[in-house]
Amino acid sequence: MLHIIYLIAISAEAGSGALTAMRRKMDVFGVALVGTVTALGGGSVRDMLLGHYPLGWVQHPEYLLFTVGAALAAAAAAQLLQRLKSAFLLLDALGLVAFSIIGCDVAAAAGVHVAVVVLMGMITGTAGGLLRDIVCNQVPLVLRRDLYATVALATGALYMAQLHYGVGRDVATLVALAAGFGLRLAALRMSLALPVPGRGRPGALDAAGGEG
Amino acid sequence: MLHIIYLIAISAEAGSGALTAMRRKMDVFGVALVGTVTALGGGSVRDMLLGHYPLGWVQHPEYLLFTVGAALAAAAAAQLLQRLKSAFLLLDALGLVAFSIIGCDVAAAAGVHVAVVVLMGMITGTAGGLLRDIVCNQVPLVLRRDLYATVALATGALYMAQLHYGVGRDVATLVALAAGFGLRLAALRMSLALPVPGRGRPGALDAAGGEG
Amino acid sequence: MLHIIYLIAISAEAGSGALTAMRRKMDVFGVALVGTVTALGGGSVRDMLLGHYPLGWVQHPEYLLFTVGAALAAAAAAQLLQRLKSAFLLLDALGLVAFSIIGCDVAAAAGVHVAVVVLMGMITGTAGGLLRDIVCNQVPLVLRRDLYATVALATGALYMAQLHYGVGRDVATLVALAAGFGLRLAALRMSLALPVPGRGRPGALDAAGGEG
Structure with missing residues (x-):
C-alpha cells in the first residue's frame, strides 16, 4: 500500500515542482528537472546524509x-490544476505524510537513533520542496508555512512511537497516515501556524548581528 | 585526449564562475571559490549521488x-574576456560536452542503469553551473537557457548508444564530442530553445497551487 | 578542550542562523532548522565530501x-543580542576558528592530501554559514566578507604546519586558535578585506560572458 501511496506522492510533488518552475518561465526541460528534484530530492538528501547507497x-x-511524466502532465494541465487546487493540495498532503513514514522506515533500517529516524522522516517529506525553492531562487516555503514541516515531524514521531509500543507496522502506518493527513488538512483549513518570533516588533532586528 | 579536454573544460568553467562572482562584487577569495565550485561541482555532485568516493x-x-589559477586569470582578464566572448563560449561548450562524456564513463564504471548513466553525464556537465548560480543567488541559467542541458543529455545518449552498438571508445568519444559541440554551437548561433510551457497565457499561473 | 569550544561554536552558529531566519520572518520551526543547519552544516558537508559516515x-x-536550544534562545533574546553584538561576534569568531581546526583533524584522520585537509577545515568553518544564506535566499556573506574564509584557511594551514614540524597537538591547537582568533578580530576591527576584482571599473562586467 505504501508503494502505491509513494507513487502518488512523487507524482504530486513532481507536479508542484513543475508549477513552480513554470512561474519562473523555465523551458520544458527545466520544468521536468525541477519536478523530478522536488519529487526525488527528499529521499536523495536523506540517503546522502545516511550514506545509504x-x-x-x-x-x-x-x-x-x-x-x-507527472511534471509535464502538470505543466500541460496548469490551467486545469488551478481549478483543481483543492485536489492538488490533498495529494500534496498525502505525499508529505507518506514520504515522512517511508523516510522513517529507511532510516530505522539504517540503525540510527530514534530522534534521527524521525528527523530523517521529516527531511524526506520536506527536502524536495526545499530544493525546489532553492533552485527556483525563492525563500523556502517550508520554512515559513503553516505547519508543513511540523506535520512531517509529528507524523514520524507518531509512527515511531506506535512501533516502539508494539503496534503492528500496517496499523501504525495507517494511523500515522490518517493523523498526519488530518493535521495537515486542519492546518490548511484553519490557517494554523507556528508563531513567528519577533513579529510585532518591527525594526527590532534590522541591525542584528548574524555573522558567518 | 579526454584528459586534456578535461583540463580545458575545468579551466573554462572556473573562468565562467569567476566572471559571475565578479558581477556579484565578491572578493578574490569568493572569485576563486565560485570558480572552483563551478569547475568541480558537477563531478562532485555526480560522485556524491553515486556514493563514489x-x-x-x-x-x-x-x-x-x-x-x-583559471578563476584568478579570468578575473584579471575580465575586460579582455568580454572581447573574447566567442572564444569563451567555444571553450565552455567544449567543457559541457567533455564533462558529459566523462560523467558517463564514471557512472558506467559504477555499474548503474544506462538511463542513470546518461543522467549522470548531464549532471556532470551542468551541476557546476547550477551550484554557481545558487551560490550567486540567481535563478539557474541552465534551467532557462538555449538547449544547455539538452545538449549534455543528447551527447551522453549518443555516446552510450555508440558503445552499446560496439563502436570503439575513442571513436565514440570523438563522434559524441563533435556532435554535441556542433549542436551547442548551432543552439547558440540560431538561438534554438525548448518551448516554455504556459508562455502567452500571462497571469494564468499567478494563483496556481504549488505546495511543498 | 576542543570539545567545549565545539559546543560553544555550534551554539554561536545556531544563534547566528536563528537571527538570519528571524529577519526572513520564518516561524519558530524555521528558526530552529536554520540555526541547526548553520551550526551542523559545515561538518556535514565536509563528511559528505569525504564519504565519512x-x-x-x-x-x-x-x-x-x-x-x-541555542537557536530558540537566540530568537528569544534577539533584542538583547543586538546590544551584545560584540560578544556575539567574539563567539562567532571562536566558532569559525574552532570549526576549522576540528575539520582539519577529521580530514587528516581520513588520510587525504594536506591541501585537502586545510580546505576541509575551511569548509567546516564556513559551509554552515553558506547553507544558511542559501536557504535564506541571500548572496552568501562568506563570499563577500572581511577575511572570513581566509581566516579559516590560515588557521588550518597554521595548524597543519605545526603538526608537520612536530609541534604537539595541544600546543598546535592553542596556537592556531589564538592566531586565527586574533586575525579575525583584527579583520573585524580594522575592516581588513581582500581586494574585489574589477572594482573601480563600473560597468566593465555588465555584458561579460559567463555561461554555464
Whole structure:
C-alpha cells in the first residue's frame, strides 16, 4: 500500500515542482528537472546524509519516468490544476505524510537513533520542496508555512512511537497516515501556524548581528 | 585526449564562475571559490549521488590549483574576456560536452542503469553551473537557457548508444564530442530553445497551487 | 578542550542562523532548522565530501538539542543580542576558528592530501554559514566578507604546519586558535578585506560572458 501511496506522492510533488518552475518561465526541460528534484530530492538528501547507497532512483530509474511524466502532465494541465487546487493540495498532503513514514522506515533500517529516524522522516517529506525553492531562487516555503514541516515531524514521531509500543507496522502506518493527513488538512483549513518570533516588533532586528 | 579536454573544460568553467562572482562584487577569495565550485561541482555532485568516493579533487588536489589559477586569470582578464566572448563560449561548450562524456564513463564504471548513466553525464556537465548560480543567488541559467542541458543529455545518449552498438571508445568519444559541440554551437548561433510551457497565457499561473 | 569550544561554536552558529531566519520572518520551526543547519552544516558537508559516515549529528543526536536550544534562545533574546553584538561576534569568531581546526583533524584522520585537509577545515568553518544564506535566499556573506574564509584557511594551514614540524597537538591547537582568533578580530576591527576584482571599473562586467 505504501508503494502505491509513494507513487502518488512523487507524482504530486513532481507536479508542484513543475508549477513552480513554470512561474519562473523555465523551458520544458527545466520544468521536468525541477519536478523530478522536488519529487526525488527528499529521499536523495536523506540517503546522502545516511550514506545509504545506491539512491532510490539510481536503483529504480523507472521512477524518473514517473516524475518527468507527472511534471509535464502538470505543466500541460496548469490551467486545469488551478481549478483543481483543492485536489492538488490533498495529494500534496498525502505525499508529505507518506514520504515522512517511508523516510522513517529507511532510516530505522539504517540503525540510527530514534530522534534521527524521525528527523530523517521529516527531511524526506520536506527536502524536495526545499530544493525546489532553492533552485527556483525563492525563500523556502517550508520554512515559513503553516505547519508543513511540523506535520512531517509529528507524523514520524507518531509512527515511531506506535512501533516502539508494539503496534503492528500496517496499523501504525495507517494511523500515522490518517493523523498526519488530518493535521495537515486542519492546518490548511484553519490557517494554523507556528508563531513567528519577533513579529510585532518591527525594526527590532534590522541591525542584528548574524555573522558567518 | 579526454584528459586534456578535461583540463580545458575545468579551466573554462572556473573562468565562467569567476566572471559571475565578479558581477556579484565578491572578493578574490569568493572569485576563486565560485570558480572552483563551478569547475568541480558537477563531478562532485555526480560522485556524491553515486556514493563514489573519494571525490576527484580529494584524490587529485592539483586540480584545485588549476581551477583557482583559471578563476584568478579570468578575473584579471575580465575586460579582455568580454572581447573574447566567442572564444569563451567555444571553450565552455567544449567543457559541457567533455564533462558529459566523462560523467558517463564514471557512472558506467559504477555499474548503474544506462538511463542513470546518461543522467549522470548531464549532471556532470551542468551541476557546476547550477551550484554557481545558487551560490550567486540567481535563478539557474541552465534551467532557462538555449538547449544547455539538452545538449549534455543528447551527447551522453549518443555516446552510450555508440558503445552499446560496439563502436570503439575513442571513436565514440570523438563522434559524441563533435556532435554535441556542433549542436551547442548551432543552439547558440540560431538561438534554438525548448518551448516554455504556459508562455502567452500571462497571469494564468499567478494563483496556481504549488505546495511543498 | 576542543570539545567545549565545539559546543560553544555550534551554539554561536545556531544563534547566528536563528537571527538570519528571524529577519526572513520564518516561524519558530524555521528558526530552529536554520540555526541547526548553520551550526551542523559545515561538518556535514565536509563528511559528505569525504564519504565519512555516519555524520556527527547522526551519531550524536544530542547535538541537535544543543543547536535547537541555542537557536530558540537566540530568537528569544534577539533584542538583547543586538546590544551584545560584540560578544556575539567574539563567539562567532571562536566558532569559525574552532570549526576549522576540528575539520582539519577529521580530514587528516581520513588520510587525504594536506591541501585537502586545510580546505576541509575551511569548509567546516564556513559551509554552515553558506547553507544558511542559501536557504535564506541571500548572496552568501562568506563570499563577500572581511577575511572570513581566509581566516579559516590560515588557521588550518597554521595548524597543519605545526603538526608537520612536530609541534604537539595541544600546543598546535592553542596556537592556531589564538592566531586565527586574533586575525579575525583584527579583520573585524580594522575592516581588513581582500581586494574585489574589477572594482573601480563600473560597468566593465555588465555584458561579460559567463555561461554555464
